[in-house]
Amino acid sequence: MSTAFHIYQKGINLVCKNQDVQYDGVYMFTNQRGIQKTAMIMPPDKPTSWVSIYGSITISQIGKESPNGGINEMGLVVEQTTLWQTEYPTLDERPALGELQWIQYLLDTCSTVQEALNAASIIRIGQxxxxxxxxxxxxxxERAIVEFLDGEMIVHRENVSFPIISNTP
Incomplete structure (x- = not known):
């Protein structure tokens, strides 16, 4: 079971994660500022396009632009674990991108959790x-847990004294 959690106490600010699947290789990428990007998504979805405002370091088993997690130069961290109950939003007017590119988009364009939540509301994970x-x-x-249940983005933010995600809601 993969697990990620955040600790913020007495000036200590840590995000920790384990991986439950063994891989032969993992890649670490540096991502530069000022790069024009477009989501890798097929019609009928309209792909999200953006310019990276912040540089970041990301980890991936797949390749560049599809991170499993990372941190940007402003200190925003985005991590993920599997959640089998996930149901992403259905096709609508918002531009879309994949579930891993969603991480890169937030790291590229946001400096805080609040900015990331605002940005997440104007795009959609598709395909x-x-x-x-x-x-x-x-x-x-600041911290938040974001889940997609019954096609809706659910944000757990208030009264999250020890935010932890694993493979359960």
Whole structure:
């Protein structure tokens, strides 16, 4: 079981994660500022396009632009674990991107958890291959857990004294 959690106490700000699947290789990528990007998504979805505002470091078993998690230069961290109950939103007017590119989009364009939540509301995860939920944390100690249940984005933020995600809601 993969697990990720955030600790923010007495000036200590840590995000920790384990991986429950063994891989022969994992890649670490640096992602530069000022790069024009477009989501890898097929019609009928309209792909999300953006310019990276922040640089980041990400980890992936798949390749660049599809991270399993990472941190940007402003201290925003986005991590994920599998959540089998995930149901992403259905096709609508919002531009879409994949569930891993969603992580890259947030790291590229947001500096805080609040900015990430605002950005997440104007895009949509479409054509997914993995069912995930996400842990977001920033350098100021703000944090949120984001899940997609019954096609709706659910944000757990209030009264989350020890945010932890694993493979259950």
């Amino acid at each position: 997914s291959t993995s069912k995930l939920h996400y842990l977001l944390a920033d350098r100021h100690g």
